[in-house]
Each structure stands twice: as structure tokens, then as C-alpha cells.
């Protein structure tokens with residue numbers, strides 16, 4: 001399952017970036033391009049599996065799906081409404097110059113700032 005390896009990569013990237021000892025993580029936002037081949041619902045499911053027994057176990061995953069963007073020679077960057085019709089929505093020129101929509105990005109990670117050290121002992125216990 002493709003999404004499971006993606007989910008593991010997201011989790012390990014975030015975990016590696018956390019200070020030590022890891023604070024409680026409340027949420028993660030990721031952006032998934034429509035052409036990335038990632039199915040958001042499958043990624044949500046895979047994330048729950050991948051986050052188990054990590055500092056992210058309680059962190060909610062929010063997935064933002066970003067549209068396909070082509071670079072029309074006449075009109076410049078244009079968002080496509082469909083991933084099946086690679087024509088400029090303005091002038092109709094067929095266009096294969098995809099400049100957006102393939103990405104997988106971690107947008108931000110929300111940490112529990114109110115979590116003081118005593119609580120962290122409790123969390124990790």
C-alpha cells in the first residue's frame with residue numbers, strides 16, 4: 001500500500017524534527033497534490049497505523065488537497081478543475097506543463113505549548 005510508506009515517511013520526518021524529549025503533538029497538516037497518486041482517505045487510515053507508538057499517536061492529521069496547476073504558454077499558470085482534462089481552462093490550449101499538483105508537503109505541526117514538564121512525564125508514562 002503506497003499510502004502506508006508515505007505515512008511512515010511523514011511520521012518519521014516529523015518525529016525527527018521534534019526536540020528531545022518530544023513535546024506532545026496535537027496535529028499535523030499536510031498538502032497532497034491531486035496528481036501525487038495519494039488517496040487522502042487511504043493516507044488518513046495509514047497515518048493512524050504509522051503514528052502508533054510514536055509521539056504523534058494523538059496528533060490529528062489534516063490533509064489539504066491542492067489542485068493541478070499547468071503553465072499555459074498563453075495565459076500563464078492556471079488551476080485545473082479536473083485531473084483528466086489537461087487543457088487551459090481559459091483558452092483551451094492542450095498543456096502538459098504541470099507545475100503544481102504532484103506535491104506532498106508537511107505544512108505545519110501543532111505542538112502542545114501548554115504542556116509543562118510534569119505533564120510530559122505523565123504523557124510518556
Ligand SMILES: [Zn+2]
Pocket residue numbers: 072073074075076088089090091092093
Ligand atoms: Zn491558456
